[in-house]
Amino acid sequence: MDNFAILYENLLKFQWQDIVMILLGCLLIFLAIKKEMEPSLLLPMGLGTILVNIPGSTALVGPIQELYNAGIANELFPLLLFIGIGAMIDFGPLLTNPKLMLFGAAAQFGIFFTLCMARMFFPEIDAASIAIIGAADGPTSIAVANTLGSQYVGAITVAAYSYMALVPIIQPPVIKALTTKKERMIRMPYEQKSVSKTTRIMFPIIITVVASAIVPDATALIGFLMFGNLIRECGVLNSLSDTAQNVLANLITIFLGISVSFNMVADKFLKVDTLLIMGLGLIAFIVDTAGGVLFAKLINVFSKKKINPMIGAAGISAFPMSGRIVHKMGLAEDPQNHLLMHSIGVNVSGQIASVIAGGIILSMFGG
Amino acid sequence: MFFNTLSDTIGFGEAGITAALGYAVVFFGLILLMFVVVLVGKSFTASAKKPAPVTEAPKETPAPATAPGSAGQLKLHNVEPKTAAMLMAIVANKMNKPINELRFISIKEVTE
Numbered sequence: 001m002d003n004f005a006i007l008y009e010n011l012l013k014f015q016w017q018d019i020v021m022i023l024l025g026c027l028l029i030f031l032a033i034k035k036e037m038e039p040s041l042l043l044p045m046g047l048g049t050i051l052v053n054i055p056g057s058t059a060l061v062g063p064i065q066e067l068y069n070a071g072i073a074n075e076l077f078p079l080l081l082f083i084g085i086g087a088m089i090d091f092g093p094l095l096t097n098p099k100l101m102l103f104g105a106a107a108q109f110g111i112f113f114t115l116c117m118a119r120m121f122f123p124e125i126d127a128a129s130i131a132i133i134g135a136a137d138g139p140t141s142i143a144v145a146n147t148l149g150s151q152y153v154g155a156i157t158v159a160a161y162s163y164m165a166l167v168p169i170i171q172p173p174v175i176k177a178l179t180t181k182k183e184r185m186i187r188m189p190y191e192q193k194s195v196s197k198t199t200r201i202m203f204p205i206i207i208t209v210v211a212s213a214i215v216p217d218a219t220a221l222i223g224f225l226m227f228g229n230l231i232r233e234c235g236v237l238n239s240l241s242d243t244a245q246n247v248l249a250n251l252i253t254i255f256l257g258i259s260v261s262f263n264m265v266a267d268k269f270l271k272v273d274t275l276l277i278m279g280l281g282l283i284a285f286i287v288d289t290a291g292g293v294l295f296a297k298l299i300n301v302f303s304k305k306k307i308n309p310m311i312g313a314a315g316i317s318a319f320p321m322s323g324r325i326v327h328k329m330g331l332a333e334d335p336q337n338h339l340l341m342h343s344i345g346v347n348v349s350g351q352i353a354s355v356i357a358g359g360i361i362l363s364m365f366g367g
Numbered sequence: 368m369f370f371n372t373l374s375d376t377i378g379f380g381e382a383g384i385t386a387a388l389g390y391a392v393v394f395f396g397l398i399l400l401m402f403v404v405v406l407v408g409k410s411f412t413a414s415a416k417k418p419a420p421v422t423e424a425p426k427e428t429p430a431p432a433t434a435p436g437s438a439g440q441l442k443l444h445n446v447e448p449k450t451a452a453m454l455m456a457i458v459a460n461k462m463n464k465p466i467n468e469l470r471f472i473s474i475k476e477v478t479e
Contacts, residue, residue, distance in 0.1 A: 090465060095404065098408070101400055102394075104397060105393050108390065112387070113386065115386045115389070120382070127382075192467075194467070198411050203407075206407060211396060214392070353393055356393055356397070364389060
């Protein structure tokens with residue numbers, strides 16, 4: 001009889017919080033498969049959430065904890081993922097028009113606005129970690145939250161990746177609310193300029209040196225991102241570039257997703273604070289978008305050559321979704337208005353700006 | 368709950384100043400990077416132009432029309448610019464290479 005009890009003993013250990021977390025894991029898997037919301041990350045995260053919330057799970061104190069310690073606690077996975085991201089990015093549109101970098105900076109407004117908001121409810125370390133959701137950049141959010149030692153890494157990661165996937169839903173209403181039809185129809189002819197190979201090779205090196213000199217805390221983030229880009233642009237490592245863009249990025253995403261779930265245990269996640277973090281994350285994305293659009297409108301006040309203010313919204317880093325959305329919105333207003341090259345240029349500058357912003361947050365609030 | 372931490376928080380004003388400072392540094396960093404990229408781009412363009420030998424170009428018959436945005440390199444022979452753009456896009460797609468890494472010399476319509 002005692003032996004028979006072993007069979008149901010563990011079932012009795014289930015608490016309602018575990019069930020809620022397992023359902024949350026199922027929801028993440030559903031969103032990944034059915035809604036295609038960042039499936040490469042939300043799916044492993046969903047299954048990981050289920051694994052770590054089964055009472056007595058050998059996955060939590062075991063492989064998932066080991067993966068967490070090996071790749072997230074020391075920020076290795078986000079950095080390795082940055083190599084892949086860097087190899088995927090073509091900085092050509094930005095190099096042909098470096099002024100687009102300003103829009104990338106403008107669209108980081110949400111980070112600092114959210115920092116003020118979050119500071120009213122959370123201690124500074126957590127407020128800073130929550131604010132970085134506005135970077136719209138998953139690896140940066142994980143790296144910053146983890147380096148600062150926030151207790152909300154799980155919630156921050158879920159918020160960051162969920163809102164990145166929801167960019168096509170979040171951004172258009174904000175852009176429309178802040179622009180007139182006439183502004184959205186402003187055409188921006190693209191002058192194709194050739195960028196020399198030397199410039200393309202020098203760009204990642206220069207960005208690494210200059211950005212790291214300004215914000216030393218961003219050195220690792222910017223360095224790995226630009227290392228990936230250097231592999232892409234050097235022209236002699238095509239095989240490595242291909243590996244970084246595909247195999248490496250995919251492998252790290254699998255490990256990142258499943259090991260982030262280490263923080264998705266009920267007692268850490270099921271708090272009112274989590275809802276507050278989700279709300280603040282949404283505010284960060286909205287204010288980022290508004291910051292970019294309003295900055296472009298401000299430039300238009302002083303500039304003779306008008307800019308379509310929608311491109312400012314692409315500065316939120318979520319690459320390449322944000323750039324594509326702006327392009328589609330431009331086409332919806334005027335089928336001949338092709339904004340893609342401008343919006344992608346702003347989008348990649350947002351990637352650099354978000355890493356720099358992450359470094360600034362680290363230098364302000366890190367030990 | 369978060370109310371417990373309120374005593375640990377700073378005022379909205381102080382947080383605002385910190386945030387404004389951080390935002391200003393992001394702008395400063397990006398402006399600096401922008402200038403560096405512009406300067407580097409210009410210096411490489413200038414150095415690329417310098418060594419060009421000054422030789423008198425032989426007189427030729429008028430060149431065919433060039434495609435818009437091609438920086439005068441791509442010659443079009445009886446081909447509409449729109450068609451040329453489409454062909455270049457198809458070639459780039461088939462070769463699985465970014466279009467800006469390919470060099471098109473000329474596009475000619477072959478008629479039987």
